[in-house]
Amino acid sequence: MAALDQTQVKEGVDQETVDAVREVGTYKYGWDTDIEMEYAPKGVNPDIVRLISEKNEEPEWMTEWRLAAFERWTKIDEPTWAMVHYPKIDFQDQYYYARPKSMEVKPKSLDEVDPKLLATYEKLGIPLKEQMILAGVEGAENMPAEGRKVAVDAVFDSVSVGTTFQEELKKAGVIFCSISEAIKEHPDLVKKYLGTVVPVSDNFYATLNSAVFSDGSFVYVPPGVRCPMELSTYFRINAENTGQFERTLIIADKGSYVSYLEGCTAPQRDTAQLHAAVVEIIVEEDAEVKYSTVQNWFPGDENGKGGIYNFVTKRADCRGDRSKVMWTQVETGSAVTWKYPSCILRGDDSQGEFYSIAITNNMQQADTGTKMVHLGKNTKSRIVSKGISAGKAQNTYRGLVSMHPKAKNSRNYTQCDSLLIGDKCGAHTVPYIEVRNNSSRVEHEATTSKVDDDQLFYCRQRGMDEEEAVALVVNGFCKDVLQALPMEFAMEAQQLVAISLEGSVG
């Protein structure tokens, strides 16, 4: 953290903010688990694709699907448009499949899982026991029992270790399992939805993922069901030189609701590691999905050595009328982040929301944002993005808001604020705005002074000075975003709450 210590912090940025960012910069999850692993040979080719498919005991159609994706991947180029720079990745110098030896025969229940693996998650604060109290969450014992249950799917390198609360969820009709299990147990659902939101040929990394994804999570919430607990997946990369390619598929059928959380960490290593995930969400009529991420992959050391290259494609398709999706992300990790959780607002009156806090420090680079594609009538979207950059880091917001000619009476509101701590870092904004009808309103702003006038007036009326009032309103708003996160993530994210947005630039 030497870089930040020596940084001259300009007036108006308070110490609390600097400390909070510094705190975020010390990586707590850099240890590794010493466990016997089984690898597929290095590199990627049709044989490796077949091997992964075989290891997952997949049906023929799935293997074919993967091979077609691989074929496509060999024909497309790596994208270079993002404001991130890194040495050329040798895609043949990676392992595409790694699983703990003990997972060779899939354990039937969590009791049979290698204690070392369980200990790993325990240490990360994600106990894989169906216990009532979340470790590390103070005051949780005072909460009603129902409110604190979180079902966890734990993914360790290339395989899912186990999924908790499966029985209880089954009672509600909710399917929550690893995607490898879903391909075997629910092939019809997978066949119907897989690749319909993020097509195989979507982009370089998504195509690679389609070919070599090893595991991930699958969620299906039947019509009219409100998922009785939060669902979560915890991704851990442990093996060296190994890429993680997970695939998540979430289907919220008519009138259902689900909240899904995702967390990720990796050990501290000198060489960069690749992570290319795909998340697809399908939201049917009147359904609602909340997707929260605290991304805390190893960011590399202060000289930019090591770290995770995080190339992620996340997209939600609001197919039904009045469907709703909300992305919340706190991005603190990864050496390079390339991630644009998007919403396709196809159904009339559908809604998409994107809340993001991205913090980069040292040599980290983040190019992240969202796409809101308005296709249906009366669709609404809101984008709130806060980028904080320190050390020699580069932080870019890149987004698209598109109003199609048929998306009458639609609304978008976008706000992106950036804060720079020190004079060696950068903050960038690259929004694309496309308005193709006149009954829609699109507003893009990048200023912190634009807090709600009524709220300000109220505060000032109570005797606060302007600055105090603004701080209160802005902090209150920021808290809202963080509180949208589940409790265990809120703990991690809480350190960021102290960050004030004073001295921001748009």
Added chain:
Amino acid sequence: MALPQPNQTATEERLTSLTMPDAGCTRKAREAALSRVREMGLPGRRDEYWKYTRPDTLVSAEAPPAAVFHNDEPMLFSEFDRLKIVFVDGVFSPDASDELELEGVKIDRLEDICCKDIHWAKELYGVLEARGQKPVQRPLAALNTAFATDGVAIHVTGKPSKPISLIYRHESETSDAILHHIVRVETDAEVTILENGPAASRFNKCMEIDIADGGTLHHIRAQGRDHQRRAATHMFTRMGSEAVYKSFTLTVNGVLTRNEQVVELTGDDAVAHVSGACVGDGDFHHDDTVFITHDAVNCESRQVFKKVLRNGATGVFQGKILVKEGAQKTDGYQISQSLLLDDDSQFLAKPELEIYADDVACSHGSTSGAIDETALFYLRSRGVPTEDATDMLTLAFLAEAVEEIEDEDLADVIVSRLKDWLARRR
């Protein structure tokens, strides 16, 4: 990286249709520009910087014909005392122009700068254009440097008593004009440059402006009303300490317009304002592309662009503020707004910020929408007929951009043109 084949083919086709003028001392600069064009290739449909504007008719070997638009309206600025420099279809017309004599300024035709051995001009021609090729390529500007057939060199040493007015007449339906002007404003000198007229069926214009410490340049431009005309213009401006540059552009009609402004603030305390108002009806595509680089301390930049669009017109805004490392105390502001008068029109915007300094205040905003129904209702409830009320609100919307013009008389002329446009479209 090798050029994609379609770009290369289009580039070579375009180049064969042009001949480099025998230009003596600008020859070296022109040849360097030509090799830049070959290296970059002319823009194609897949170029990111041309995402929202199709460049094909701007780069084609032959200019698409454009009918000359006849109207009995007097040319803009005709009531002002000014020094007129007239180009007809891109060719300087000595008869229509005034004597190029004015105190505080020295004006020469581009082709004369060599025989008169004008040092500053040789050191400026193609130089700012070449600088402006990074980080984003502007091949049409390099093409201009290489093949410009005419233009003027304006050297401002004092404070001339009246504006210099560049008038571009369009008389031939197939004219394809390439003009290149260079302007040097010396320390503490001040000048106003006016530009107006449709110029040609297809117009490629480049202006390089070098403003020394404390110099001031006001630029007001109105692009002519010929419906089928096409234009690609570039203004490259480099500014010293405490220099001031204020540029406003009014665009009415024209099937395709791409106006690029590349401003580099290299001296402390410089101020750059770039603004524009455009009103488009029907077959109208208007693109404002602005790139402002802050490379000094305590500079201010403003971008204010307003577009009123109807009957399928398209407005594009690509604006960027780049604040380099060390350019502290930068005050950067950017607003782009569109008023869509019907459902067929569209507004496409990419307002970018790229910031490498921490003590800066940069903000940008972009909005798009229809006429405010509440405001309309208010005016109607006060007895204002709907059409008048719509015009009032449209003018009010455009006012923020027009207000960027410092000279009130000039601003009034622009406003009256906008009123006429609205009245014609009733």
